[in-house]
Amino acid sequence: MAAAKAIHRAYTSPGSLILVASPSDRQSSEFLRKAAELMGRLGIAARGDGDNAASLLFPNKSRIVGLPGTEATGRGFSNVSLIVIDEASVVEDSLYKMLRPMLATSRGDLWLMSTPRGKRGFFYMVWAHGGPNWLRLSVPATECPRIPKEHLEEAREQEGMAWFRQEYMCEFVDDGNSTFDRDLVERALDDYVQPFVVKSRLTTWRDKEPAEPTR
Numbered sequence: 001m002a003a004a005k006a007i008h009r010a011y012t013s014p015g016s017l018i019l020v021a022s023p024s025d026r027q028s029s030e031f032l033r034k035a036a037e038l039m040g041r042l043g044i045a046a047r048g049d050g051d052n053a054a055s056l057l058f059p060n061k062s063r064i065v066g067l068p069g070t071e072a073t074g075r076g077f078s079n080v081s082l083i084v085i086d087e088a089s090v091v092e093d094s095l096y097k098m099l100r101p102m103l104a105t106s107r108g109d110l111w112l113m114s115t116p117r118g119k120r121g122f123f124y125m126v127w128a129h130g131g132p133n134w135l136r137l138s139v140p141a142t143e144c145p146r147i148p149k150e151h152l153e154e155a156r157e158q159e160g161m162a163w164f165r166q167e168y169m170c171e172f173v174d175d176g177n178s179t180f181d182r183d184l185v186e187r188a189l190d191d192y193v194q195p196f197v198v199k200s201r202l203t204t205w206r207d208k209e210p211a212e213p214t215r
Contacts, residue, residue: 028066
């Protein structure tokens, strides 16, 4: 579906730039392979843009460019119409922070897709605290008709409930390494309570004048 979204944007908005980011070159290339298949259904021969190894160029000058999940290789783009981040839960926060400003002048769209990987990182923060500007969609495996019930039951028994809830039910599950559950900590926070600041002064021997010698 995300590949179809990227193709639709490129096909209907001449000269648009679509960026696809994922944790690795292989995943970005796989996304572009699916997009190339959809281009073929439109009767458009898939070809690169001549500048980026993982890219698709449309006759209307629109481009889809695939990026690996590192900040160092993602710079240099601007006026982006659409950014798609695949497997967002394992993409570096620094890449997300670097990509977002590319939508500032274009007022473009940002899609984050992933199964959860604990209550951490930008993907969790956007889902839990991103505010009303985000449209959130969650589809657990039990609602997907292509996945047999037998497979789900086997996964639940063999992989454990915590992993099953995360991987198949799209739940953000604590990793168990913290002393307190993150939900408990967040419920204890109150933005309306001002922190109590204690001011103190440390006095050392240098703060004092040397005493007069006793005669």
